Amino acid sequence: MAEPLTPVPAPGETAIDLHKELAETQVAEVLDELDRELVGLAPVKTRIREIAALLVVDRVRRRMGLTAETPTLHMSFTGNPGTGKTTVALRMAEILYKLGYIRRGHLVSVTRDDLVGQYIGHTAPKTKEVLKKAMGGVLFIDEAYYLYRPENERDYGQEAIEILLQVMENQRDDLVVIFAGYADRMDKFFRANPGFRSRIAHHIDFPDYTDAELMAIGEMMLKSLSYHFDAGGAAAFRDYIAARRKQPHFANARSIRNALDRMRMRQANRHFAHPGLVTLDDLTTITAEDVRASRVFNQDATKPD
Amino acid sequence: MRVTQGCFSFLPDLTDADIRTQVQYCIDKGWAVNIEFTDDPHPRNTYWEMWSLPAFDVKDAAPIMLELDACRKVHGGRKYIRLSGFDSTHGWESVRISFLVGRPQEEPGFILTRNEGGGQAIQYTLQARPLPGASA
Numbered sequence: 001m002a003e004p005l006t007p008v009p010a011p012g013e014t015a016i017d018l019h020k021e022l023a024e025t026q027v028a029e030v031l032d033e034l035d036r037e038l039v040g041l042a043p044v045k046t047r048i049r050e051i052a053a054l055l056v057v058d059r060v061r062r063r064m065g066l067t068a069e070t071p072t073l074h075m076s077f078t079g080n081p082g083t084g085k086t087t088v089a090l091r092m093a094e095i096l097y098k099l100g101y102i103r104r105g106h107l108v109s110v111t112r113d114d115l116v117g118q119y120i121g122h123t124a125p126k127t128k129e130v131l132k133k134a135m136g137g138v139l140f141i142d143e144a145y146y147l148y149r150p151e152n153e154r155d156y157g158q159e160a161i162e163i164l165l166q167v168m169e170n171q172r173d174d175l176v177v178i179f180a181g182y183a184d185r186m187d188k189f190f191r192a193n194p195g196f197r198s199r200i201a202h203h204i205d206f207p208d209y210t211d212a213e214l215m216a217i218g219e220m221m222l223k224s225l226s227y228h229f230d231a232g233g234a235a236a237f238r239d240y241i242a243a244r245r246k247q248p249h250f251a252n253a254r255s256i257r258n259a260l261d262r263m264r265m266r267q268a269n270r271h272f273a274h275p276g277l278v279t280l281d282d283l284t285t286i287t288a289e290d291v292r293a294s295r296v297f298n299q300d301a302t303k304p305d
Numbered sequence: 306m307r308v309t310q311g312c313f314s315f316l317p318d319l320t321d322a323d324i325r326t327q328v329q330y331c332i333d334k335g336w337a338v339n340i341e342f343t344d345d346p347h348p349r350n351t352y353w354e355m356w357s358l359p360a361f362d363v364k365d366a367a368p369i370m371l372e373l374d375a376c377r378k379v380h381g382g383r384k385y386i387r388l389s390g391f392d393s394t395h396g397w398e399s400v401r402i403s404f405l406v407g408r409p410q411e412e413p414g415f416i417l418t419r420n421e422g423g424g425q426a427i428q429y430t431l432q433a434r435p436l437p438g439a440s441a
Contacts, residue, residue, distance in 0.1 A: 103365055104365050129358075132360065132368035132371075133362045133363060133368075135364070135365045135367040135368045136364050136365025136367060137364060137365070171367065171371075174365070174368075175367075
């Protein structure tokens with residue numbers, strides 16, 4: 001039997017259980033995974049939750065014969081170094097694909113070099129080529145503000161920006177563009193190119209992590225590398241985070257990752273320094289000694305170790 | 306005269322939705338999809354002109370359809386347009402699928418020329434008639 005052109009609600013379908021609807025999609029699974037694997041980042045999770053909710057509601061609306069248009073999903077991620085902008089963008093393609101907003105779920109990650117050409121007439125084909133590759137998926141433009149160089153009026157970046165804007169507007173169904181960068185510079189970029197600000201529906205600000213969140217991130221990173229802190233090590237690392245934050249060039253989770261790498265080196269070195277046999281436990285434990293050796297604890301030091 | 310060649314030649318002309326499905330099939334198979342056009346539809350003419358570049362790294366049919374639209378804006382209704390899928394894997398390295406997606410509004414067809422040679426020998430040559438609006 002042919003389906004009617006305008007779907008009418010089935011008898012008795014005047015009220016719909018949205019939670020049952022949610023269970024039928026993969027959405028809940030995606031959201032759970034996000035909660036499990038990303039520490040903190042409340043604004044990001046809220047926004048993804050909203051997008052997911054809209055998807056479920058749209059499914060129901062379509063079934064009831066109401067219009068359900070795909071929303072604009074272009075995003076901009078701003079925040080300090082190491083707050084997880086790139087990490088989230090990489091997962092966004094997968095999330096949007098599972099939510100059914102994009103058709104293929106691949107991510108094309110580019111910077112200025114991939115979009116802007118070197119001579120007249122080189123930029124447009126280059127940008128278009130990248131856009132074509134990204135269609136059906138997500139185009140991630142890292143450090144997007146480099147596209148615009150106000151100090152050089154003959155810079156080809158402007159041409160790339162114009163093509164981007166045009167495709168973002170006309171091919172909304174084919175491609176999602178995510179811009180990422182440090183907050184202050186992105187602000188300047190958007191002020192200089194007002195067309196972007198209005199075409200990007202989701203401006204998400206990545207907050208700095210709290211000490212407790214950084215601790216959780218550190219432990220998660222160690223776990224994925226098959227290491228763990230002993231009690232003393234954990235306490236020392238908590239002190240380390242508090243001390244490191246006050247020093248210059250603090251880059252949130254990235255600083256934590258670097259610190260952990262150095263601690264692993266010290267731990268390895270310690271095992272060489274002490275003669276004797278090592279056990280499995282020795283190989284996987286980071287102790288207070290490994291943490292406290294850091295130059296961060298030396299108050300006179302201005303440079304991170 | 307309605308010229309037919311390549312895949313689906315016995316079917317009615319494909320709709321855009323049909324074309325998109327075929328293009329996605331080619332992409333999923335890992336073939337590079339090309340858009341080509343010509344004013345000489347002779348079956349032995351393998352050298353059609355190419356529209357833009359072969360789409361090697363494309364994951365979705367959307368960009369091909371965009372390019373096809375652009376090509377139709379220039380040549381639609383005036384030249385023959387076809388899509389082909391090129392398989393670059395070792396051992397194949399050739400076109401795996403090719404089908405017409407556009408034709409001139411008026412198709413003048415072919416002309417058969419008869420040449421009398423030495424003795425009573427006769428040679429036949431098949432030539433595409435020039436399309437309307439063609440310069441030569």
